[in-house]
Amino acid sequence: MTKTPKVTLVTSANMPGLFSDEGGLPDALAERGMDPQIAVWNDPSVDWDKAGLCVLRSVSDYATQRQEFVTWAQSVPRLLNNADIVEWNTDKHYLKDMEELGLPVIPxxxxxxxxxxxxxxxxxxxxxxxxxxxxxxxxxxxxxxxxxxxxxxxxxxxxxxxxxxxxxxxxxxxxxxYLEDIDVHGEISLVFFNGLLSHAVEKRAVLHPSSVTDPSMHEAVVTARPADAESWQWGEQIRQVLHKYMRARLGRDELLLYNRVDLVPDGEGSFRVMEVSATDADLYLSATPEALNNFADAISTRAFW
Structure with a gap:
C-alpha cells in the first residue's frame, strides 16, 4: 500500500494563505493523493524534519532577513527548490553568472x-x-x-x-x-515546472518615473500570453543555460520544481532577461485554466519519487 506523502507549502507570516491565486493548490494536491499543509518558514513550532516534501511559495520576506532564510533552507531535509539554489537565487548577482553563460541580461x-x-x-x-x-x-x-x-x-x-x-x-x-520596450510590448514571464514550459504571461509595468514601490504594490497587470514558438525557443535556450550552470555549481544534475523567467523583447527578434526566480516566484496560477493543475502535477511527480 502506497504511503500518503506529506507536502508542506512554505509561506511567510505576512502571507499565511499563500499567493492570492494559490488557494486551490492544497485541494489539488489532496486530490492527487498527497497530505498537504501550509507552514511559515520561520515559525519555531514547526518540525521541519517531519514536514515531508517542502515547497517554497510566498516567502517574500526573505529579503529583509536573507541570511536567516538561507540558514533555515539549509536545515530542511527535503526542500524544493533546494537550499543551494535558494542561496544563489536570492541575490541578483546571479545575473552575472547568467551573462557569462551567454544569456542576454539587462546591462x-x-x-x-x-x-x-x-x-x-x-x-x-x-x-x-x-x-x-x-x-x-x-x-x-x-x-x-x-x-x-x-x-x-x-x-x-x-x-x-x-x-x-x-x-x-x-x-x-x-x-x-529602463528599457522602453517594456512600455510597448510588456514584460513576458515564462513559467516552468520540472524543466518544462507550463505557461506564459504578459505583464504591464507599474514603475513610473520618480516612483519607489511600496511593499503592498502588486508587481504588474497580468494577462495570459500564448506559449508560442518564439516563447518555446527562448524557454529552451534559458533552460539549457540554467541547467548547465546548476550542473557546474552543484556537481550534479538538478531539476528545478519550478522557476519563472522574466524577460523583455529587445526589438531585434531576441530578448533580454530581467530576472530568474526560483525561490519566491509568483507563478500566476490563475492566468490560464491549466496552470494550477500543471503545478499540482509537478509537485505530485516529485512527492512520489
Missing amino acids: TTWLEPSHGFSKHQVHSRFPALGDFVVKPAVSSGVRDIGRYTAIDTLQRQAALAQTIDLLNEGRSVMLQR
Missing part, C-alpha cells in the same frame, strides 16, 4: 557598499539620458525599486538619496537603464 552597473562610494561617485554613474532604475541586489518582487528620469534634477536627487540609503544599509545596488 547593469553594480555598486557595492564595500567600495565606499561618495555621493559624487554615485551620481556620476547615473545615465545622462533616458529613464533608469535603482534596485537592491537582494529584494523580492518590486520592493525598494525606483524608476527615475535622468534629465530631471529632482528625480536624480531622489535616485541619489535612495542609492546612498541602500549602500549605507550595506546593500548592493543595481543601476539599470
